[in-house]
Amino acid sequence: MSQLLNILLVEDDTIEVMKFHRVLKAMGINHKITEAANGEEALFTLKDREVNTDIIILDLNMPKLNGLEFLNIIKRDEALRYIPTVILTTSNNHHDVAACYKNGISGYFVKPLKYADYEDNIKKLIGYWSKNELMYQ
Template sequence: MKPLLNILLIEDDTIEVMKFKRALSVLDLNHKVHNAANGEEALKFLEQKDRLPNIILLDLNMPKINGIEFLSILKKDEVLRYIPTIILSTSNNKKDLLECYKIGIAGYVIKPLKYEDYVSKIKVLISYWSENQLISV
């Protein structure tokens, strides 16, 4: 049996949060999902080191602190820098993609428009990180 993941989803769009949770439900995956509506909320959540996520799924276009700013802050922290962070965004901007990889993301997934394609991508993403040997920080 695959271990349950503790996932931090940083997404400001309520519909996207519901879509992600619904996809997990459709796939019969019972992973724990914490949601932060922006980078500020996520950093507050991450201050509590006893409940760190196994992976972070991050949208790029958010208010207050955008995804790239959040990544820059995250990667400067001696503990948080090791949490695999995957971009889950509608942006296919090559500049954003390169900047994210320079900062140190673990992956970049472009959200498809069709729900079935979205579920398929989430299945592959979660399956990979469920099998990967994650470092417990």
């Protein structure tokens, strides 16, 4: 059984946001997507509590409060630390990957150059989390 997800997409690149929406639209499932252009906006969204966030899709390279800084903040917050956070970034730097896993991420995807590969990654990512039993509790 699949569940509709409340997704917080933290991404500053408009083209990447459009690609993400395009893939989800092609999947034919109406997950709720809330957008934040940087970590600072994402924190305001999470603290607002109007929408329960099921999963955070997080870019690392952003202005104001980057992905690693944002991750450090939410993983120290008792109310936010257990929200699954998946990195979706252009960085394949080993130090970034290690720092993210050290801070408790749930997955790390490098944005591929080919759209078909990107689409495949997003479908698998969303498919997994929409069926994950932990999401039903």
